[in-house]
Amino acid sequence: MHDVSFLELVSRYAADKHLRPKSVSTYTAVVRLFRRYLGHETYPSMVTRQMVIEWRVSIIRSQDRSGGITESSWNNYARHLKALYNFGIKYQLIACTQNPFNEVFVKQPKKAKKTLQPLQIRYAREVLDVCRRYETYYEEASKIHPAWFWQVVMETFYYTGIRLNQLLHIEAGDINLKKRIFRASAAGSKTYSESVLPIPDGLYPYLYTLIVAAHNTGFKQKDQLFNVNRFSHRHKKTTMDTWQTEHFFQALSELAGYKLSPHRFRHFLATSLMESPERNIHVTQNILNHTDIRTTMEYVHPDVESMRRALNARPPV
Known part of the structure; x- marks a missing residue:
């Protein structure tokens, strides 16, 4: 030993x-x-x-x-x-037989997942659109630059719910506009599994804009697609990283007046899909790339009005 x-x-x-x-x-x-x-x-x-x-x-x-x-x-x-x-x-690498971390977990409060409201998303879109129009009209950088690129980023999180690391691993060749699908590689997945997801109609024009810009900039198939450094002289890195994306959401949150993040868009999508009358748990599980369906079920929340109707329907005593 x-x-x-x-x-x-x-x-x-x-x-x-x-x-x-x-x-x-x-x-x-x-x-x-x-x-x-x-x-x-x-x-x-x-x-x-x-x-x-x-x-x-x-x-x-x-x-x-x-x-x-x-x-x-x-x-x-x-x-x-x-x-x-x-x-x-x-593997007998340490001279002990009992794990000191057995049964040391504690109960943790089960809080509602932090998500977004539709009005907050609409306002965030307006903030980004103002930045984009400012840059177009004055031909100078706004606080969020380049605004058109970050619009594509935000809409991608809104429509697909992918994780930040997945977005950063998308290559130019992963987007197929003709078939309206894109590949989320295993390298960026938390579960280390590749998935092919549809491009929703609302997201298509944004990705089309990004693909055209990438083509005009000389992107190759294996190049990181969501790379702000290739579309802005103000950014000097070779590849886009987590810090740059988080910096964008921090700036957007300051302008909007409330917290926005990739994970909150993910929670919003999951909650929306699970609250839909036509909800399909297995489809939602595949979209979110959950390995355990119990994780997907966490987004099933009780309908307060349904509970109210049930309580009001009780016969009087």
Whole structure:
């Protein structure tokens, strides 16, 4: 039996599971937080369940510690570290037989998913349209630039509900305007599965504009399609990244006066599909690329008016 360090354990786990760089960064960040609490000289084999509980008490929020982490964040930390310990114990990389992260999860409040209202989406569209018309009329950059490009980005999130990482991995050759479909690659998928999705009628003119602009700029089939750097002299990076997209939504949120994000558009789409009278759970599951239908079912919300009618229909006593 070996007794590897935390960093060695992460390295071996990442190689064994063939983790993507983003996942490796997540595991590394969680381990870094744990080691900061324990002391950097502590080895995984030295950790007891009591030490884990004491760490949980020290960082999770409470009435006396409003600035602590949320229950969901703790469960996320514990989930990653539990996986590392299970791996280390199974392959005898650490000198212990019991996982100190067993049964340390906590109940977390089940809050409604943060979404958007139709009026908020309409207003966001108006804000972007004002920016686009300003740039066209004055021939200078607005606060959101180039506005036409970010219009395409926002409408893509609105109509498809894809995740941010999926959007960033779409290549020029993934869009087929003739068949009105596009490919969301496995590389950008949270579930690491490729999917082919339809291009809704409302999204078609936006993607058409983007494809024409990409063609005129000399894009190749394997080039990142949603790449603001290719359409703006103000942007200097080679590829568009998460930060640039989040910066756009931050600017749009400031102009609109409320929070907008790719995930809120995803929740809006999912809720809309599941509230439709013609809803099809399996179709919605495929659109959202959920591996577990229970995740899709989380978007089924009770209809308050239906509950009101049921209560009012009770016979009087």
